[in-house]
Amino acid sequence: MRILIVFLLFPLAAFADESRLVEQFFGQDGLDNKREVYTGEMLEHYLDKPTLGEDLPKGINVSLRALEQSPRREIYAVLLTKEGISQDWYIYLVNDQNKWKISAVRNLALPSMFFMSLQAIQSKPNRTKEEENHYQNMLLTLQLDSELKEYLHKNIGSLNAIAFEAKTSQKKATESAKHLNLNLVGYDSSSGIVDVNVGGILDNSVGYLFVPPGTEVPQMSDEDYIYIEHVTGNWYVYKTT
Known part of the structure; x- marks a missing residue:
């Protein structure tokens, strides 16, 4: 014993x-x-x-x-x-x-130009609709892991619809995503993974992955997906560098 x-x-x-x-x-x-x-x-x-x-x-x-x-x-x-x-x-x-x-x-290494752009748009007393969407997108990009997970839970219905739409039209899925202040939607037909990019600059990005049942989740590494965490159902949150 x-x-x-x-x-x-x-x-x-x-x-x-x-x-x-x-x-x-x-x-x-x-x-x-x-x-x-x-x-x-x-x-x-x-x-x-x-x-x-x-x-x-x-x-x-x-x-x-x-x-x-x-x-x-x-x-x-x-x-x-x-x-x-x-x-x-x-x-x-x-x-x-x-x-x-x-x-x-x-950590998410965003360049100084990102924060300069954020400060410039933040200081505007009257933002256009496009500027406001861009501003909200930048704020969402900077959210903590916990806040990104909470955002996904809050908008799970819309994100499920976006993942379904991406299989037939990434362009339409991206248009839908922009209503949630998200950036871009990609679809990998070989794996079935839908990438809902929140925002960022170049390879330093934040987003959500819809990973179909039976498909392997991308591996974390210090060179690509620096952070991946399951949130709910088939959804994961990620950061890259």
Whole structure:
């Protein structure tokens, strides 16, 4: 019985180690053993640099949730919050010879031109209908993961209709999507996946995926889909870089 209990507790203890590593990276004390717990680009480019947590102002609340947990890889979403302002980050860990190491850290990296455009349109006292739609689209693009999921729940009926319409006309589906302040709708006929792009610039984008039953969900990676999370039914929310 004692051996059984040890084996039952081992996975929980292992996951606790990984989450502690994430907490230390985002904590103000940082990591003392970077060379031992960094790999890939982190080891190559960030060994002599402070951790993200060391550069954060005091009083930041850090909360994390697991997006993927497997024997070889784990991905966590990390929410940083202070005084009502929050930001989502994503951290990737790999199992390197039975030791968990941080391989990459990402967030939605929008260029300064996006925020300059947002500030310019925000300062306009009287926006045209087109400007207002563009403004609302930019605001939606900047929403937190939790808010994007809430938006999908709120508009699930319309999004289901858009996904159905995309199979016959991506143009009409896009027109429908724009009424929800969304950007573009794409359809992959080989997989049946519908991509409802919320917004962003170039490869740095936010959106929703409708993934039909039996179709594999695209994998997360630090080079493409930096974040994918199931929301409801066949719908997922994503971010790319």
